Every structure is written in structure tokens, then in C-alpha cells.
Amino acid sequence: MADTTAPYRIKGETGVWEVVVGLEVHAQVVSNAKLFSGAATAFGAEPNTQVSLVDAAMPGMLPVPNRECIRQAVRTGMALDAVINRWSRFDRKNYFYADLPQGYQISQLYHPLVGPGEVEILLDEKDENSVKQIGIERIHVEQDAGKLMHDQHPTMSYVDLNRSGVALMEIVSRPDMSSPAEAGAYLRKLRAILRYVGSCDGNMEEGSMRADVNVSVRKVGGELGTRTETKNVNSVRFVMAVIEHEARRQVEVLEEGGQIVQETRLYDPDKNVTRTLRSKEDAHDYRYFPDPDLLPLELDEAFLEECRSSLPELPDAKRKRFEGLGISAYNASVLTAEVEIARWFDGLLDAGADPKQASNWTVAELFGALNRTGKSIEECPISPEEAAELLKLVADGTISGTIAKQVFEIMLETGEAPSKIVEERGLKQTSDTGAIDAEIDKILAANADKVAEYQAGKLPLFGFFVGQTMKAMAGKANPGVVNERLRAKLG
């Protein structure tokens, strides 16, 4: 396995290069209504059914900020340990396009809602010391555009305005990432935090989260190079592919004596290449200016306090808490990466399960079963309480670990409670020495040769006797008692 903490380097003809990466993540805010209108925001609705007069930019219509969208962005900023600007303002970004009804996007250029913050990533998820801080420059709130549909008519394009006016957070990182893996870790971590906070569902396939990827290369330790920006990349894998491809392309251009042009590029996932969308020379002049329809956004202490107090425990805090409970760094990292898993596991702990045992069981048994059946944790047929009950049956010696696996399978199939399964199917572990002795006596008698070998010093045969006894007891014998009785009888 590759060492994920080794620096990412590109060996070129003229030397060794490193890559500098910054990401601008557009995250759709979870809210029932759009940023400046009361229209609904559900994904997948019939075209143009979630459009208000404001979203269609009818004459005389005015934007009114939706408090919930602002609240979600503030909570996100707080979760990223960022400066919350009590005074911010909306600006208009002017350009013409058919998916932009107003002829401008309401955004925040000059005075964003959220200032500097940071995200901690683990370069190696098994090593809690492999942390790196990725700086957040700012988060601003803005409107999404509509969508053009080119496949509805032979010569014309159609416009769907359902998404027009939906609130986005643009989360701008500092150029602090230096490999595809770091960018991937950052995106996954950011996504996890947003989902913990509940401010974005993080669904990249549905476009709820997309990234603009800024990449430049330089000789190790050298001056920053000219960057390119690859727009609208919609998966973690693609972001990593873009960086890898773009860094290599830039190194090739530079080593051939060329120059990197500051430009906007597009990623083609089918061919795994990026290509020029527009260069700096054709860049739009967006003519940003403060939106005169909106007053500056001023946040009071009560609002900020409500935002703060409504934040859940975040991934890093949860991971550290889990580690404090004796859970391994790896398990803690895996169990906190997704908010649904973390919540499920917290439920398991709340139901009284032993943290270490529960974490091992969850990562090995539960995840294994979910993988096998292709289910997500939300679709898990077993509740944390039922799982806790199962683990308790093992812990208190009611059933053995082997039987527990059987019980778990039955639970998955039938949805029945573990104690009921154990009771009805007679799977309880026995410590009845009379019954165990009787089986041991039979086995020792039938294997007199092996008894002799054991007593002559071939000690590993002990396991054989244990196995035979457990098998004869149909797995229900208490292994401790079996061991003890065997030792007594074998001398």
C-alpha cells in the first residue's frame, strides 16, 4: 500500500514538481425555500414547477432574503471554526445567459457572510497524528442559476428555472492542498461536516455539491505558478482525476518551454481530460456592485447564539471522544466519517454497548453485512438497540461469539430480536459441566492416539480437542468452561 503521507511529486524532465491546489466548493443549502423567494427547492420536480415570479425575474419583482438560508450558512461557518461577519452585503454579478433570468446573479463579492476558517484533514486515517489544516478563505451565499435543456427540440433550447434562485454556499479554500489525495480528503471531510451540520445534503450526483478546482504547479519550494480553474466537477474521484491530469499537463507545457494560461477549463469524465472553456482574455466583466434591492445583512447576538447552540457534535470532536472511549483510531475515523453511521453508532453506545467491542463489531460485522446486501446504514434492518442487545448477550456469556454471528444473520433475515432468536432456537451457551464432561469423555475415548500425542508434548493439539468439543456441543458450550474441563481431564 502506498504511503499516503509521502509528498506528492511529479518527476519531469527538468526536475521534480509539486502541485498547489485550491477548491471552491458550491454547496446547495438545505432549505425549503429559495434564497430570495418562497419557491420550493425539491430535486427532480417537473421543469418550471418550482418557480416564483421573483425566480423568473418578472418586471417589478424584488428579492427578500430567506433567513433560514442565512442561518444555515452561518452554522456552516461556525462548524468550520470561521469568522462570522456580522455585517455582510449582497452584490450583483452581471452577465447574460438564458438560465439567468435577472441578467445578474445575487452573490457576495465585497463583504461575504463568513470569513477565514479551517478544516482539519487526516492524511492517513489510521494515524491520528497525520493531521493537516486546510485554510478556508471565505464562504459567501449566492443564487444558483436555472438549467438549459438542449434535447427537447430539434433547433431550440428549453430553460428549466426550478433551480434558479436556490441558495448556494461557495466555500473557498486557501491553496493549501498539495496532492489529489489531500484534495479528496478535504472534500470528504467538508462534505461530512456539512452533512453533520445539516446545511447541505452533500449529494454530488444530484449536483448539491460541486467543486471548481484551481491547480498550479511549481518546482519544489519554488514560486507559485499560474493556475487554471476547472469548473463544476461533481465527484471526489473526478476532482482527484482533474488534479492529477491537470498537474501533469501543466508540467508538460512548462517543460516544453510553454506557459500556463490563466483560464477556465472543463473536465470530460468520459475521456478523463480537461479542455479550455475560456481564457482570461474572454473572461466576463461581471460589473459587480452592491444590490440596491437589498439592505446589508446585519446579524445580532441572539441570532448567532441560536446558530451556535443548534450545532451538533462535529466529526473531529466525535472522533476524539470515541478514541477516548478506547476505540481504535482507525475505527473512530471510520465511524465518524458519515453522519448517519456516527448517529447509528452513538445510538449503539447510548443503548449501553461496550465501546471497544461495539466498534469492532460495527466495523467488521455490521459493515460486512451491509456491504454484502448493498444496503446503506439508513436501510439497516437492525436498530442500534437490537445490536446492543446482541452484543450484551455475547458480553455476559449468554451466547458465544460464533453463535452471535448466527444470531446476527437471523436478525438480518427476520428482523427478530436477538434474545427471542436465542431463546426460541435454543442457542444459549451452556456452562453445564455435566453435559460438557460427558461430551469430552466421548471425544477423548474416540481419540486415544491424539490424547497420547498431547500428553507426550504435542501441546497444540489442545485446540483440536476444544474444536471437537464445541462442535459436539453445537457451538453452545461456554468456551471458558470447555477449556477448563479439558485441561483438568488431559492433565
Add this chain to the structure above:
Amino acid sequence: MTELTHKTITELREGFRSGDFSAREIAEAFNAAVAAGRGLNAYTVETPELALDAADIADRDRTTNALKPLSGIPLGIKDLFATEGVDSTSGSRILKDFKPTYESTVSGNLKAAGAGMLGKLNMDEFAMGSSNETSAYGPVISPWKRNDGGNAALTPGGSSGGSAAAVAAGLAPGVTGTDTGGSIRQPAAFTGISGIKPTYGRCSRWGIVAFASSLDQAGPMARTVRDCAIMLEAMAGFDPKDATSLNLPVPQWEAGLSADLRGKKVGIPKEYRIDGVPAEINAIWDQGIEWLKDAGAEVVQISLPHTKYALPTYYIIAPAEASSNLARYDGVRYGLREMGVKSLDDMYAATRAAGFGAEVKRRIMIGTYVLSAGFYDAYFTKAQKVRTLIKRDFAEAFKECDLILTPTAPSAAFGLQEKMSDPLAMYLNDVFAVPASLAGLPAMSVPGGLDSQGLPLGLHLIGRELDEQGILNAGLAIEERAGFNHRPKRWW
């Protein structure tokens, strides 16, 4: 009985309530006047049936004592206001035949107060103009003529030119206007009527087609100060659909009217005595000062040092906002669309080239220029700073006075075509009106008298923020003393 169409809103209200005449009779009289007044081109749309419908409801409500503040009063609505199911074109070809599915808050408030609608009033395209000549539907012709025996067609002013002409000619007892940099006050002055632009935020902008959002404000235009107070009370009020709307109760301006100005200080800004203004303008201003003194006010000299920068500042900020506000007229969703082109960009260009008139294009270009990279700080940012200084000028001045008196416009009405080829001369019309707009202050024009050519001249009152009552009262004091009861002689 005086002709119904010569009566004020106050008189109509009283006569209707006491049963001297029915609301239907009022509506029919005005409908007939509107039809007979087509030569003025004041209305772009006539809605006689809507006026009658509201009148019938008012007549019915009178029998059940369920009258509303404006029951029985038919009004004209400037075409900048979206009116549900009725063409709302903003004087532009690009919105020809556009019928909104919604009603602007202000016109809706008037309807809710019982008013009927006589029709939509012609205006400068997107409210950009001071003579009503930029309308895509032809200029409004003022009902006034010079007394020189000539027959020159005069402008009613702009942009609310149709509104002003309609009231002056008796085609409506009251109308809505909008004022971005004088568009209520200058036409009111040119046509011998009263008009008030309230404090920015008093009237909701929702459903009013935007020209310059930080300046646009609706207001009433009518024959008298009292009529303006009655209408403004119905128009104003907090609207959660407009983020810049003021969340304040609407004062009872009519009940608060008083022409007794004792204890009030009226400021006279020295910077408003500008070169090239006709002596008659300064004479009426001096007359106004005397009237206010007569009403008990004390007159003080004040200084508004940044006045000379107001017009250039306005002509940066207003076009900048307009260039962005008008981007939505792109042919994609409603209004004019010019096809027969190869690309989306071609369609935009063709649609906007055909849909906008010369003045609108000029302002879009100015606005685009001042917001461009490399020019933004030099123009737009600087203009915002100067705007702040102009606001501060007023704040300082209002430490020494309660209201300010100036002329409304630097001239009486001029002839059609006289200034169309000279935009700068046209823009100068608003030299006295623009500073109050930039400061968001309430301001009104009341008739002062006639000039030597027999044309009306207006006096301009600027008040403290939210002090509409102060300028209405001073306006009333002038009105009582000026005794302005001149009407244009009917020729149309």
C-alpha cells in the same frame, strides 16, 4: 354644479358620501373625459369598465355603510405599476402587450382602499426622461399652452408626464407617479398640480418596474395638498415583499394637516441660486419664502455645499442600477423577442436593439461603463461617496431648519422637441429635485403661480426623513396663499 371632473378628491369624496352624486356618475364623467382627452396621449390604456366596476361596488357599499377611504374615487395609474390583467408596458416597446398576472403593492393598496382605475398613464420609457418624449407610445402633450397666441405643443414634464397631464386636464382627480430623480415633482410643477415623493421606503416598490432601485419611490399627484395626503395614506405601508420597505405605521397625514407654521424654520439653500435660471423662477421662490413667513415660519439661510455634484452623481448611480435592472428584458421569458438570428447573443442584441429607445440605450451604456472593471472606483465608488456627502449636507442643514424650500424646476414647461437633441440640457431639469432623491428624503411640489407666458411654476419642499407631514403642512400653507386655481383652457 361644477363639472365633476373639476372637483378634487376631497370634494368628490364629500359629495359622494353625502349623496350629491353617485360613484357611477363620477366614474362615467371621468371615463368620458378620458375618452375626450385622447389628443393629449396621457393614457396608454383606458379601463372604463374597471372604473365602473369599482364605482358600482362603492355605490353598494354606501348603502351598507361599508365605505373605504377611497370609495367612489377613480384614479389613473402610471404604466410603471404592474396591474393584473392590464397592459403594463413602462412606456417601452420591449414590454408591449405585457399583461402581468400580479398587481403592484401600491396600486393594490389603492384598490383595497376602494379606488377604481381609469387606465394606465403614459410615461417616459422606463421612467427615463424629463419630458415624456422617450415613451415608445408617443409623447404626452401638456394641456397647457403659452399665452403668446402660438400653438406650440408643450411637454407636461416627465417621467410621470401622462400622470401630470391627466390631473391637469381633468382626466383623473388623482394619479400615481414614481420619482427617481424628480419624476413626480417636475411634471407636477410643469402642469400646475401637487405631487409628493415620500421618504424612500414608505411605498413598496414591489410590482413597480425598477429603474434605479435605491432611488425609485412611488407617490401621488393630485390637484391639492390634501388630496395628496389622502392618496399617500392609502399607498404607503410596510410590505414584507420589499426588503427596503420601512416597517413603520402609516401616519394619518390628512388628519394632521395644518397650515400653521409657527415655530417652524424653513431653510433656503444658497447653492440653489444658480446661474442661468430665469428671474421668474427666483421670483416665485422669493414669493414662496414670503408665504411661509406669513404662515408663521422663520426663514433661515442654509448651505448644502455638495449640491453641484448631485446631478453628476445621480447620472452615475441611476444608470448603473438601471443597466443591471434592465438586463432581464432579454426576450427569453416575456415581452419582445427578435428571432431570425443565429445565437443566443444575437437574440439578446436584436431584441434589445429593437425593444429599447435611444434614451434607455444611452443610460444602459453609461451604467455599464461606470460599473466596468477599471472604471468602477473612479465612477461608481466615487459617486457613492459623494451621495453620502450629500446626505450629510441635509443632515447638517436639518440641525438648523425643519424643512427646505427651493424651486421645483429651473424653468417652466418647454416645447416638445426643444431639448431632445441635448441630453445635458434635459438632465438639468432635475437639478433641484435630484439631491433629495439621493438622500432618500420626502419632497413635494406645489403650484406657486404662473409665469409671464401663463405657464405654471412649482415650489419645492424638502423634509426630514419620515417628515412627510412637515412638507404637506408647508405645502398647504403655500396652497392657501397662492390661491392657484388656474386651469388650462380646453383645446383638446
